[in-house]
Amino acid sequence: MEWWATLLVAAGLLLGLFFSGMPIFLAFLVINVCGVVVFLGPNAFGMVVNSVFDTTTTGTLTAIPLFVLMGEILFRSGSTGVLFDAVDSLIGRVKGRQYVLAMSLATVFGALSGSNMAVAAMMGRTVYPAMAERGYDSKLSIGVILAGASLAPIIPPSVLAIIIATLANASVAGLLIAGILPGLLIAVLCLGYALGRCVLNPSLAPSAAAADAPKNKDSSALLQILRCAPFLIIIASVMGFILTGVATPSESAATGVVGALITAAIFRKLSLKMVWDSLGQAAIIASMILIIMATSTMFSQLLAFSGATSKLASLVLNSELSPGLILLLMMAVVFIFCMFIDQVALMLVVIPIYLPVVEALQFDPMWFWMLMLLNVVIGGITPPFGYAMFAFKGVAPDVDLRVIFASSLPIVGIFLLAMLIIYWFPPIATFLPGLL
Amino acid sequence: MTTLAIHIWSAVLRMSEFLRTAGFILSKLALAGIVLTYSYEVVSRYLFDTPTSFSSDLVTYLLCVVVFTMMPYVTATGSQVAVTVVIDALPEQHRALVMRLIYILGFLACAAMTYFASGETLRQILRNIQMLATHPVPKWWISVWIGIGFALSAIEYLRLAITGKTLPKHDDTTPMAET
Numbered sequence: 001m002e003w004w005a006t007l008l009v010a011a012g013l014l015l016g017l018f019f020s021g022m023p024i025f026l027a028f029l030v031i032n033v034c035g036v037v038v039f040l041g042p043n044a045f046g047m048v049v050n051s052v053f054d055t056t057t058t059g060t061l062t063a064i065p066l067f068v069l070m071g072e073i074l075f076r077s078g079s080t081g082v083l084f085d086a087v088d089s090l091i092g093r094v095k096g097r098q099y100v101l102a103m104s105l106a107t108v109f110g111a112l113s114g115s116n117m118a119v120a121a122m123m124g125r126t127v128y129p130a131m132a133e134r135g136y137d138s139k140l141s142i143g144v145i146l147a148g149a150s151l152a153p154i155i156p157p158s159v160l161a162i163i164i165a166t167l168a169n170a171s172v173a174g175l176l177i178a179g180i181l182p183g184l185l186i187a188v189l190c191l192g193y194a195l196g197r198c199v200l201n202p203s204l205a206p207s208a209a210a211a212d213a214p215k216n217k218d219s220s221a222l223l224q225i226l227r228c229a230p231f232l233i234i235i236a237s238v239m240g241f242i243l244t245g246v247a248t249p250s251e252s253a254a255t256g257v258v259g260a261l262i263t264a265a266i267f268r269k270l271s272l273k274m275v276w277d278s279l280g281q282a283a284i285i286a287s288m289i290l291i292i293m294a295t296s297t298m299f300s301q302l303l304a305f306s307g308a309t310s311k312l313a314s315l316v317l318n319s320e321l322s323p324g325l326i327l328l329l330m331m332a333v334v335f336i337f338c339m340f341i342d343q344v345a346l347m348l349v350v351i352p353i354y355l356p357v358v359e360a361l362q363f364d365p366m367w368f369w370m371l372m373l374l375n376v377v378i379g380g381i382t383p384p385f386g387y388a389m390f391a392f393k394g395v396a397p398d399v400d401l402r403v404i405f406a407s408s409l410p411i412v413g414i415f416l417l418a419m420l421i422i423y424w425f426p427p428i429a430t431f432l433p434g435l436l
Numbered sequence: 437m438t439t440l441a442i443h444i445w446s447a448v449l450r451m452s453e454f455l456r457t458a459g460f461i462l463s464k465l466a467l468a469g470i471v472l473t474y475s476y477e478v479v480s481r482y483l484f485d486t487p488t489s490f491s492s493d494l495v496t497y498l499l500c501v502v503v504f505t506m507m508p509y510v511t512a513t514g515s516q517v518a519v520t521v522v523i524d525a526l527p528e529q530h531r532a533l534v535m536r537l538i539y540i541l542g543f544l545a546c547a548a549m550t551y552f553a554s555g556e557t558l559r560q561i562l563r564n565i566q567m568l569a570t571h572p573v574p575k576w577w578i579s580v581w582i583g584i585g586f587a588l589s590a591i592e593y594l595r596l597a598i599t600g601k602t603l604p605k606h607d608d609t610t611p612m613a614e615t
Contacts, residue, residue, distance in 0.1 A: 021523030022538045023516035029545045037548075045552040046559065052549075053579050056503045057496040062474075065467055065502060247478050250495070254474030279464040280606070286499075287463070287506035288517055294503070342517050385521055 007308040010035075014299070014349065015341075024345040028295035035302045048298050055294040059250060060162065060172045065286035066253030067157035070234070070260045071113035072278035075122060077264035077271075083108055083231060084126060086224035096205040098131045099144050099194040106148020107187045110155035111235050116380045117391035120149035124395040137204040140194060142392065142399065142407035146381045147190040147414065149388050153377050155183035157238055157253065163293065163344060164373055167351040168358075170365045172249045173242045174433035175373070178366045180239070181428045182374060186418045193414055230266045234259035245436065289344060296348035303352070313356035323361045327368075330354055331375050331419070338379025339386075347376060370429035371419055378415045381408040452591045456512060459505035459588070460606075466501040473498070493569040497578045504585030511542075511592040514602030532600060539597035546590035553583035 001009075010031065017027035036044045055061070074080055087105050091097055102123060109119045123145045131141040153160045156176040165175040198205045237255040241247040247255060264270040303309050316326060330350075337346050351372075358368050380388040383405040393404055422428050477491035510516055523531055557576045559565075566572035596602065 018519045019522045020538065021518055021520045021534060022541065023518045025516060026538070026542050026545060029549065030541055033545050033548045046556045048549070049553045049556040049579065049582060052553075052582055053500070056500045056582070057578065058499075059492060059496050062470055062495050062499050065499075066471065066474075069467065069471070241478075246482060251474045251478050254471050255478055257471050258475050276464065279467050280460070283463040283467045283502050283506045284510055284515060286467070287503045287510050288515060290499070290503045291507060291510075292517060340521065341519055344517070345519075385519075 001306075003306060003308045003311040006306045007303065007312060010299075010303060010306075010308070011349070018341060018345065024342055025291045025295045028292070028299050028348075032295060032298040032302065036298075039302075040305075047301075051298040051301060052294040055297045056290055058166065060166050060248075061290060061293070063157075063162050063172070063250040063253040064159050064289055065282045066250065066257055067114045067159055067162075068285045069278055069282035070157065070238075070253065070256045071115055071118060072281050073257065073260040073264055073275065074112055074234075075118060076274050076278050077260075077267070077269040079231075079260075079264050079267045079269055080109065080112070080122065082227050082267060086228045089221050089224040095202075095207075096136075096195050096198040098127070098134060098136050099140070099198070099205065100191060102127045102131070102141070102144045103148050103187055103191045103194070106145070106151055107155070107183070108231075109148075110151035110183060111239070112157075112231065113152050114157045114159045116149045116152045116377070116388045119152045120146060120388040120391040121395050123148060124392040128392075128396055135206045138399070139403060139407045140197060140204055142396075142404055143411050144190060144194050146388055146392065146404075146408050147186070147411040149392075150377050150381055150411070150415070151183050151187060153380075154179045154186065154373065156180065156242070157256065158373070159289070160343065160347075160376060161373055162249065163289070163347060164351065164369050164376075166293075167347060168355055168365065168369055170369055171433065171436070174366055174436055175369055176249055177239070177242060177432045177436065178370045178429050179373065180432055182370060182418060182422055185421065185428060186374075186415065189414050189418055190411065193410065230263040233262055243432075243435070292344055293348060296345075300348075300352040309353055310356060312353060313360065316357050317360050323363070326357065326361065327363070327371075327423075330357070331371065334372065334375045335378065335382075338376055339382045339384070343376045343379045346379075347372075364426060364430055366433045367422070367426040367429045371422060374415060374419050374422070378412055381415075382412055383408065448591060449595060452508070452588055452595075455584075455588055456508040456592075459507075459584075460509045463502050463506035463509075466498045466505065469498045470495045470502070489570045493567065493571065497573075500578050501581050504581040507585035508588035508592055511589040512595075512603045513605045514596075515605065536597055536600060539593050539600075542593035543590050543597055546586045546593055549586040550583055550590055553579070553586055557583055 013031055014027055017030060018024065022030075032048055036048055040047070084105060087108060088101055091100050091104065094100060105127065106119060106123060109122070113119060128141060128145060132138065152158075156179055158176060158179055161175045161179055162172055164170070165172040234256050237259040238252045241252040241255060242249055246252075261270060261275070264274070300309075319326075321329075334346065334350060337350075354372075358365065380386045383389070386408065389401075389404045389408060393399065393401055473491045473494050477488050481487040523534055526534065557579050560574070560576040560579060565575045567575050567578070
C-alpha cells in the first residue's frame with residue numbers, strides 16, 4: 001500500500017472510531033492490535049507491550065499526576081478562598097472592577113493549577129454570581145472567566161505542556177517556563193479588551209463605585225497579602241525550583257504537592273480524608289491520560305514503520321510553500337480539529353507527524369510548541385465542544401449554552417491575536433527558557 | 437450447564453470487584469509513594485548533599501502501578517475520555533446498541549493486550565530480564581501490572597457488554613470541575 005493510502009486509512013479509521021464514541025485509548029488500541037496482527041505478526045506482540053511499558057515508565061510524565069494532585073489539594077481544602085479575599089481587597093474601586101478581579105484571580109489560580117475546567121468551575125461558582133448580582137454584563141463576564149480559566153494550562157504548572165514536551169522530545173522545564181510570559185500577555189490583552197469595552201459602552205459595568213466595593217473592606221490590604229504568603233511556598237517550589245535548576249519539573253511537582261499540604265495545614269484545612277480523596281482523583285486523571293498516551297505510542301510507531309510520517313514530512317518540505325504558510329496550515333489543522341476532538345488525543349496524533357517538519361524547517365522548538373499549546377488551549381473554549389465551557393455551564397445551569405458560546409468567541413479572537421504577537425515576537429516564548 | 441456458567445461468571449465478577457477495589461487503593465498509595473520518593477530525593481540532595489541512587493527509577497515503576505491498578509476502576513465507571521458528540525445525538529435505542537458494540541470491541545482489544553502482555557511477562561521471567569537501572573530489578577515486577585490492568589479491564593468491558601451499565605463513581609472521586 002502506498003504511504004499516503006496508509007496514512008489516509010489509518011487517520012480515517014482513527015477519526016471514525018473517535019466519533020463513534022469509543023474511548024480514545026480504545027480507538028488507538030483497536031488499530032494497534034489490528035495493525036500488528038495483520039501487518040507484523042506474532043513476533044511484534046511484545047513490541048506493543050513494550051511501547052506501553054516505555055510510556056508508562058517515563059519519568060517526566062510523573063509530573064502529570066503530581067500537578068493534578070497539587071491542584072486537587074488546594075481546591076478541595078478550600079484554601080483558595082483566602083486568595084479570593086486577598087485579591088478582592090487589593091483591587092480598588094475602578095470601573096469594571098469585577099472584570100479586573102476575575103482576570104487577576106484566574107492568573108493567580110493559573111500558577112497553582114493546570115486545569116482550565118477546575119478554574120472555570122470554581123470561578124463560575126464564586127465570581128460569576130457576584131458579577132451577575134452587581135449588574136455586570138453576562139456575556140462579557142463569562143468571556144472573562146473563560147479567558148481566565150484558559151490561562152491555567154498555559155501558566156505553569158501545565159499538564160498539556162508536559163504532554164507536548166514529552167511527545168516532541170523538547171525540554172519539559174523549558175516549555176513549562178515558556179508559558180509564563182504568553183500567559184501574562186493574554187491576561188493583559190483580555191483585561192484590556194474588557195475594560196476597553198466598558199469605556200465604549202458604560203452599561204457593561206455598574207457605574208456606582210460604592211455598590212462594587214471589596215467584600216472584606218474592614219480588613220487591611222497588607223493583612224490580606226500576608227495571609228496569602230503560604231501560597232508563595234507553592235509557587236516558589238514549582239516555578240522557583242524549575243527556574244533555578246534546583247529540581248526537575250517532576251521533583252518540583254512533588255515539592256509543590258508538599259507545599260500545597262503545608263498551605264492547607266496553615267489554613268487549618270488539612271485532613272486525611274481530603275488528602276486521600278485528592279490522591280484518588282489525581283490517580284484517576286493520570287490513569288486516563290497515560291493510558292491514552294501509552295496506546296498512541298504504538299500507533300505513531302506503526303505510522304513510522306509504514307514510512308508515512310517521513311514521506312509526508314518530505315512532501316511538505318519539498319513543496320513550494322513558505323515556512324510561514326506551512327506553519328499557518330499546521331496551526332489551522334490543530335485549530336479546526338480541536339473544536340471536535342479531545343485535545344490530548346489530537347496532540348498524540350499530530351505531534352509525531354509535525355515533529356520532523358518542525359526540525360527540518362528549524363523552527364525554534366520552544367516557540368513552535370508554545371504556539372501549539374496556545375492553539376490546543378483554544379480548543380477548550382471553542383464551540384461546540386469546549387470542555388471549559390461545559391465546566392462553566394455545570395456550575396451555572398441557568399446560563400443558556402448559546403450565551404456561553406457567544407461569550408467565548410471574542411476570547412478565541414484574543415488568543416489568536418496573542419499567537420500572532422508571539423509569531424512576530426518569539427522572545428515572548430523563548431526568553432525565559434533561554435535562561436535555564 | 438447454564439447454571440454453572442452463571443456461577444462461574446458471578447465468581448469472576450466478585451473477584452474482579454475485589455481486585456478493582458484493591459487496585460483503586462493501591463493506585464493511591466503508589467501516587468503517595470511518588471510524592472514521598474521525590475520529596476526525599478530533593479531534601480537529600482540539597483540539604484544533605486547525598487542524592488539517592490534509587491528515586492529516579494522507583495518513581496517510574498510506581499507510575500506504571502498508578503496507571504494500571506486504576507485502569508479497571510476507570511473502565512468500570514465509564515470515565516475514559518471519549519468524543520461522545522455523535523453518539524449523544526442518537527436515539528436511546530441506537531445509542532445503547534453502539535455502546536454495546538464498543539464494549540465488545542473493548543473486551544476483545546483488552547483481551548488481546550492481556551494475551552500479548554502475559555506472553556511478554558512470561559518471556560521476561562524465563563529469560564530473567566532485568567531493568568537497566570542503578571539497582572536492577574526483574575522487569576516483570578513492573579510489566580506484570582500492564583497485564584493485570586488490561587485483564588481486569590477486559591472483564592469490565594465484558595460486564596458492560598452484558599449489562600450495558602457503567603458503575604457509579606465513588607463520591608470522593610468526583611472531579612473538582614464537576615462539583
